[in-house]
Amino acid sequence: MKKILLVEDEQPLCLLYQEELTAEGYEVMSVHDADSALDSLKNKTFDLIITDIRMPGKDGVELIAQIMGLRKDVPIIINTAYQSYKEDFMTWAADAYVVKSSSLAELKAKVRELIKD
Amino acid sequence: MSELRKDLVSGRWVIIATERSKRPDDFRPASPEKKESASVFCPFCMGNESKTPPEVFALRESGTPPDGPGWRVRVVTNKFPALSPGAPPPKSAKGIFQWMPGVGVHEVIIENPDHDKELSDLETSHISDVLLVYRERIKAIEEGLHYQYVQIFKNKGKEAGASLSHPHSQIVATPIVPKRVKEEVYGSERLFRTLKECIFCRTLREETSLNERLILRNDRFFVIAPFASRSPFEMAIYPLRHSPFFTSAGEEELASLAGVLKTVLTRLKTTLSDPPFNLILHQAPNPTVSQKAWPGIEQYFHWHIEILPVLTKVAGFEWGTGFYINPVPPETAAGYLREDK
Numbered sequence: 001m002k003k004i005l006l007v008e009d010e011q012p013l014c015l016l017y018q019e020e021l022t023a024e025g026y027e028v029m030s031v032h033d034a035d036s037a038l039d040s041l042k043n044k045t046f047d048l049i050i051t052d053i054r055m056p057g058k059d060g061v062e063l064i065a066q067i068m069g070l071r072k073d074v075p076i077i078i079n080t081a082y083q084s085y086k087e088d089f090m091t092w093a094a095d096a097y098v099v100k101s102s103s104l105a106e107l108k109a110k111v112r113e114l115i116k117d
Numbered sequence: 118m119s120e121l122r123k124d125l126v127s128g129r130w131v132i133i134a135t136e137r138s139k140r141p142d143d144f145r146p147a148s149p150e151k152k153e154s155a156s157v158f159c160p161f162c163m164g165n166e167s168k169t170p171p172e173v174f175a176l177r178e179s180g181t182p183p184d185g186p187g188w189r190v191r192v193v194t195n196k197f198p199a200l201s202p203g204a205p206p207p208k209s210a211k212g213i214f215q216w217m218p219g220v221g222v223h224e225v226i227i228e229n230p231d232h233d234k235e236l237s238d239l240e241t242s243h244i245s246d247v248l249l250v251y252r253e254r255i256k257a258i259e260e261g262l263h264y265q266y267v268q269i270f271k272n273k274g275k276e277a278g279a280s281l282s283h284p285h286s287q288i289v290a291t292p293i294v295p296k297r298v299k300e301e302v303y304g305s306e307r308l309f310r311t312l313k314e315c316i317f318c319r320t321l322r323e324e325t326s327l328n329e330r331l332i333l334r335n336d337r338f339f340v341i342a343p344f345a346s347r348s349p350f351e352m353a354i355y356p357l358r359h360s361p362f363f364t365s366a367g368e369e370e371l372a373s374l375a376g377v378l379k380t381v382l383t384r385l386k387t388t389l390s391d392p393p394f395n396l397i398l399h400q401a402p403n404p405t406v407s408q409k410a411w412p413g414i415e416q417y418f419h420w421h422i423e424i425l426p427v428l429t430k431v432a433g434f435e436w437g438t439g440f441y442i443n444p445v446p447p448e449t450a451a452g453y454l455r456e457d458k
Contacts, residue, residue, distance in 0.1 A: 068158030086197035088280040089225070092160040092168055097197045 002115050003044075006030040007037045007051040007063065008079070013100075017050070017079075020104050021111065034058035034066075041070055048115050050107070051094075053080040061085065064093045075114040079107060120446075124345035126304040126316055127297070131345040134444045141453055144349065144428045145390045161283040163230035169193040173224060174254060176246050188230065189243065190250045192288075195223040204263050205292030222258055222267075222290035226250055232283045235273070237382035244375035245368075247286070251398065252371065254288055256364050264290035265406045266298055269363075274393025277427045286396075294402045294410075301399060302411055302418060309417035317419030318359055330451045333380060337373040340381055342447035342454065348429060349445035350389060350454065352381055354422040361401035361418035378422075384454050385426060393427040 004021060008014045009032045018028045029044070031037050033055055040046075049067065053060035064076055076094040078085070083099055085091055096110040120133045160168040166184045174192040181187025194202075200221030208217045228247050229239055236244060255267045271286040272278040279285075294302075308316040324331050324341050332352060333340040340354045354377060356370065366374070385392065400420040401407045407414045435441055 065158045086199065089160060089285075090158075090281060092196045093158055 001025065001027045002047040003027045003029065004111070004115075005037060005040055005044075005046040005049045007032075007034065007049065007055070007060065009033060009052060009055040017104070017107075020108070024108060024111070026111070026115070034060070034063035037063055038066055038070070041067065041074075046074055048111060049074055049076045050079050050111070051076065053078060053082065053085050061088055061090050065090055068093050077107070077110050077114065122345040124343070125308060127300050128304060129345065129347075130440050131347055132440060132442045133346075133446050134442065135446050139349065139444045141350075141388045144392065144426075159232050159281060159283045161225075161227045161281060161285060162232050163188070166191075169225075170196050174250060174257070176250065186230075188227075190229065190246050191227045192224055192250060192254060193227070195225060198223040200289070200291070202263075217292070220263070220292050222264060222288065224254065224288040226254070226286040226288065228284040228286060235284050235382075235386075236271070237379055237386055239379075241372070241375045241379050244378055245372045248366075248371040248375055248378075249368070251286070251288075252364055252366060255400075258288070258290045259364070259403045259405075264292055264403060265294045266291050266402045267400075268295070269398040271396040272393075273396070274391075274427065277393035277395050279393075294406065298399075298402060302401065302407075302414065305417045305419070306411065306413070309413075315359055315417050315419050317355055317421065321355060321357065329448045332384075332451050332454045333377060335373060335377060337370055338377045340377060342451040344447060346443050346445075346447040346450065347441035348425045348427070349443055350385065350392075350426045350428065350450045351443075351447070352385070352424040352454065354378070354381070354424070355419060356421075359419055361407070361414050361420060362404060363398060363400045363420045381424065381454065384456075385424070388453050388456075389426060389428070395423075395425045395427065397423045397425070399423060 004026050006014065006017055006028050008017065008030060014030045018030055021028045029040065031040055034057055051060045051063055060078060067076065077096045077098055078091055078094045079098045079100060081100045086097060091097060095114055098107050098110055120135050122131050122133055159165065163186045170193050172183050172191050172193050175183065175188045176190045177188040200219045200223055202222055203220050205220045206218055208215050228236055229243060251269050258264055258267050267288060267290045269286060269288050305316050312319055321339055330342045330344065331339065332342060337357055338354055339357065340352055343351055343353050401414050401418045
């Protein structure tokens with residue numbers, strides 16, 4: 001089963017994404033901040049990372065830069081409520097940028113596209 | 118007493134504080150801007166080509182394949198663009214509100230593979246390569262005819278809007294001619310009718326004779342601190358050869374401009390401790406559009422480059438009035454920038 005690391009500080013959203021992605025057949029581990037994500041990446045392997053940007057502590061852009069120092073081969077999806085971070089070229093380290101909406105169709109499509117069988 | 122000065126072309130007014138003028142030391146940061154380290158990660162560095170969209174243009178060592186190492190200057194489309202390529206559909210309207218789909222081009226020019234080498238640190242021949250890439254991209258985008266204006270700019274430093282310190286420039290092409298460009302075109306046309314000559318050529322003559330704001334002049338270019346500078350230590354670079362289109366610059370002209378850029382950017386760096394700045398290329402709109410909308414533009418518009426150090430804040434007064442307050446008279450700024458340290 002393909003493993004996804006979900007980095008999302010809002011608990012209700014975290015539960016929603018976890019439920020929807022598990023239903024799609026993925027194993028999802030969720031953490032609520034960047035430091036916990038980095039710890040998880042040191043101990044476990046994942047096939048995909050989904051990260052929010054605005055989080056307490058390090059933001060998602062800083063997290064992505066640090067992930068690149070650990071693992072460049074794991075695809076990353078930025079999942080944020082804000083378009084404005086597209087102007088930060090560090091987000092190019094990610095493979096996709098999804099703006100949060102009530103429909104998870106785009107997020108699920110990007111997950112399918114980036115997780116290789 | 119301060120002075121109110123008018124920029125003739127745009128019609129913009131500026132308040133120049135002639136008393137208690139600030140010195141370069143007043144603008145030196147308490148500590149230099151902290152740059153992100155290339156050792157963390159940078160999508161623009163050599164070896165990370167897979168993190169950018171495929172290159173649309175590159176100057177690279179012969180035999181090296183695209184999207185791998187071996188490049189000197191590399192152009193890629195914006196990975197997450199605000200505007201998408203395509204033919205612009207007509208404008209729509211609902212009542213008084215007008216809109217059109219966000220069509221356009223947004224490309225990034227990565228000026229060199231080395232994260233820590235700014236434009237002014239490069240060899241003149243490499244700066245010339247960057248300018249050549251500007252020219253070639255403008256030509257290619259204008260040939261598509263979808264885009265009425267191609268804007269090239271460079272943001273250096275966080276305060277100037279750069280999100281990464283790896284030296285880069287950007288190209289944004291829009292399906293309409295932006296307001297500020299139109300103001301410059303209309304302003305220079307109006308002045309041409311009055312003066313019977315190009316306002317920029319006239320400025321060159323008068324600035325040379327006054328020699329108060331002239332910073333540098335060689336056989337192809339002159340650099341001044343503009344009379345109505347908006348920002349302290351603002352500079353404008355004009356070619357001596359009159360032309361509205363940057364794309365008309367030949368290789369010798371670009372090589373000369375590269376030398377001028379290296380000199381003035383190095384002086385800016387040493388005078389003001391490496392300040393953030395915006396560099397903006399001003400040129401006439403797409404020639405096909407220009408010839409239809411502004412017949413005679415060849416006579417009255419003159420391409421140029423503006424360099425605006427970001428040393429003061431634009432706030433409520435500036436947004437409300439369009440006035441800028443500049444605490445350093447351009448004559449004083451030119452005095453510092455003329456000095457070869």
